Amino acid sequence: MAKPIEGGCQCGHIRYEIRGNPKGLAVCHCLDCQKQSSSAFGLSLDVDPAAFHLVSGTLKSFDWTCDSGRIKTCTFCPECGSRIYHGGEWGMSLKAGTLDDTSILRPDSHYWTKRKQNWVVIPEGVFQCVDDG
Template sequence: MSVTYTGRCQCGNIRYEIHAEPLTLYLCHCTECQKQSSSAFGMSLTVPRDAVVIIRGCPKAWTRGADSGREVKCLFCDNCGTRLFHERSYNQHTINVKAGTLDDTSWLHPVGNLWTNSAQPWVTISDDMLNYPGQPKDMRLLSERWQQLHSETKKAVE
């Protein structure tokens, strides 16, 4: 079964497709994600890098340091400024799609919170999710939780 998820920037100059199931979805409360999203947190949908295809436009990029000390390449629309993707220097096989740019966000259900030590005090951190005070050393638990959640959802639909 082939799957395709689609998304775009706010102005529509850049459109993309994802041709694989996501690996995980989490919320990041680091101060950089708060600035990037102009909100309380950023939302990252991790997918295989080779599954993302730009079908219109060409994102611009800049690289910034992360709160973890690592580098993040940020891809965005140079017309409307919408952040679309984050490429992490420590993992070239995956890319984080800024999940709010998907055309359909109704199915999104984050499984974890990163950098809870810098979360806004009014944000409720659910005990039903995996929660990390900073950057987790290993992202496998987030992927495992995502797979578990989505296999349960698929069984309920069948």
């Protein structure tokens, strides 16, 4: 089996492993993701919930109703506030910036491009959607 992918929060309280390959990486430019990440976009790694293993720390979560009406559970480190993943009936979106090695990340889709910062350039050939598709 391949080596697990490791990651954790900013302060080190939360450490996790992903055993198995993530299914894809989406960039979301919606205002919710900009606010949540306090940055230009959110990075969501599509991970099988069964592949996620908490190695240390205790996570906290709260439920958030998206504009679409979908409810997502937002899970974070209670010590430093780093968001670790979003979950729901669709599965799990790991916040990919929490990986130890982010050089492996290759986004394969971009959502909510109508809200994208105008200096963000999306490479040719990568799937784009003006909203959540």
